[in-house]
Amino acid sequence: MVSNGYHIVAGENGEDVNEETVNIYEAKSYRVVLPQLYSVCVASSFNLLTGMILSFSGIVIPELEKPDAQIHASIDETSWIASATSLSMAFGSIFSGFMVDHFGRLETIRLSALPSILGWLLIALAQNTAMVICGRIFTGLGAITALNASGPFVCEITWPQFRGSFLASICLASSLGVELIYLGGYFFSWKTIAWLCFCYAILLFIVTYFVQESPSWLIKRGRLEIARKSLHWYTKYQNLDDGEKNTAEMHLKHLTKQFHRINKKIQSKNPTNLNVLKRFTKPGTYKPVLTLIGLCAIQQFSGIYVITAYAVTFFENIGSNISPIICSNIVTGLPVLASLLNIFTMNSIKRNNLLMFSCLGMALSLFVSGIFTKWIQEGVSQEKWVPVVSLFVYMTMAILGLEPIPWAMMGEVTPSDNKGVIVGFVTVTVEGIMFAAIHSFRTLQQLLGSSGVQFLYGTIALCGVIFVRLFVPETFKKSLTEIEHNFHEKV
Known part of the structure; x- marks a missing residue:
């Protein structure tokens, strides 16, 4: 049995390996992990840009809706400004999955900076709403391309004992x-x-040249010399008795054997001429795909990204007497601390427990906020601080589980064969769902009112508890091979 990336923790048939072999892959000091840490920081920096892209509509829409705005936008135009990124992310997922598999994880991350650069330039120079929407489309393409590549990249270059924390750092x-x-x-x-x-x-595009490609992907593409160079870089602080060179060669040898072993198992289960579409008929592919899509649908329609995209507008409608921009900073700022906590919780608590706790906390928070929003609007209550606090708790609960874990699981539960294409397919579906969730917000608000929308999102979050309990597999501290084997076995 093997772990993710190039870090082997067990023998070919699942037996324990000898102590000497185990020591090759153990971190005797945190200095050994520094190359991995730096690479994860670069990948995470692209996700920082993704967060900026998703939330930018929250500050620009209120400004464009002002009567004296230099560029004025209608309600319909603001809906497109908010949802244009998710629509372009859906289309971008179609080709970004192929890019991840054929161009490489790191190269795809690097190329994702180009549409982001163009998009932000269009927004900065915008003279009308059409330019803003076009800019949002390009930034969405950049965001999804980086997102599809960063998960597999981080999973493949990090050790199992640190993988949860590193994936949490992306979120x-x-x-x-x-x-x-x-x-x-x-x-x-x-x-x-x-x-x-x-x-x-622009800065992100430059720093990617100081990181090495995933050795796992390089070996799969038959580029052994470049893989050897990459492994020398990732193991440069792992100084064993035989020296740095032998350390990298040992990793290369084991990783190559791992690739051939997994490839042999795949070929034994699937004909060699089995194309990507036919692979979706296999339990090892369609089961994790359906699980991820279901979990992400709950994530989207529980309102996480809707509130992110419409934060200022959302707070203007719930009746709070606190400045909407201040409320937005409170509700989106303090959960950053929860994300810091994630670095520890995702490495010490089972994923499913975090997900169920998160969904339950989100549901209860939205129910409380919805009740008080209704009472405030009816003049029954003057406790205008309650919805703000409730939504802060809601976002904190989301960050602890339902927001980061589905994205992290994309790199964990999808099969290694054609991972980029499969992740791309899942992402295009999820981004389509995100577009529907964000674009429908204004319509739902007109039909149900602010309190009704919160009750709807809360009910969907509550359904998430049941879905996780029944359908989501546990991935906590399991190697990627173990997770993949689990889906193949449970037919």
């Missing part, structure tokens, strides 16, 4: 990006923020 970066946008909205104009994001995207 932390996204939450921090959301808060930076709302904090910036308090001090700067939306065009100034667009220029800052433009410069940041």
Whole structure:
């Protein structure tokens, strides 16, 4: 049995390996993990930009709706500004999955900066709403391309004992990006923020040249010399008695054997001419795909990204007497601390327990907020602080489970064969659901009112508890091979 990436923890048939072999892959000091940590930081930096992209509509829409705005937008146009990114992310998932498999994990992350640069430039130079929407479309393409590549990249270059924390750091970066946008909205104009994001995207493109590609992917593509160079970089602080060179060679040898072993198992289960579409008929593919889509549908329609995209507008409608921009900063800012907590919880608590706790907490918070919103609007209550506190608890609960874990699981539960294409398929479906959730918000608000929308989202979050209990497999501290084997076995 093998672990993810190039870190082997058990023998070919599942037997224990000898102590000498185990020591090759154990971190005797945190210095050994520094190359992995740096690479994860680079990948996470792209997710910081993703958080900025998703939340930018929250500060620009209220400004465009003002009567004296230089660029004025109608309600229909603001709906497109908010949802344009999710629509382009859906279309971007179609080709980004192929890019991850054929161009490489790191190369795809690097290329994702290009549409982001163009998109932020269009927004910064915008003279009308059409330019803003076009800019949002390009930034959405960049966001989804980075998102599809960063999960597999981080999973493949990190050790199993650190993988949960490193995956949590990606979600932390996204939450921090959301808060930076709302904090910036308090001090700067939306065009100034667009220029800052433009410069940041250029910087990200440059720093990717100081990271090495996933050795796992390089070996799968037969590029052994480049894989050897990559492994030398990732193991440069893992100094064993035989020296650094032998350490990298040992990793290369084991990783190559792992690839051939997994490939042999795949070929024994599937004909060699089995194309990607036919693979979706196999339990090892369609079961994790359906599980992820179901979990992400609950994630989207429980309102996490709707509130992120419409935070200021949302708080204007719940009746709070606190400034909407301040409320937005509170609700999107303090959960960043919850994301920091995730670095520890995802490495010490089972994923399913976190998910069920998160869904239950979100549901209860939305029910309380919805009740008080209704009472405030009817004049029954003057406790206008309650919805704000409830929504803060809601976002904190979301960050602890339902927001980060489905994205992290995409790199864990999808089969290694054609992972990029399968992740791309799941993501295009999920982004389509996100588009529907964000674009329908204004319509739902008109039909159900602010309190009714919160009751709807709360009910869906509550359904998440049942879904996780019945259908979501546990991935906590399991190797990628164990997770994949579990789906193949349970037919």
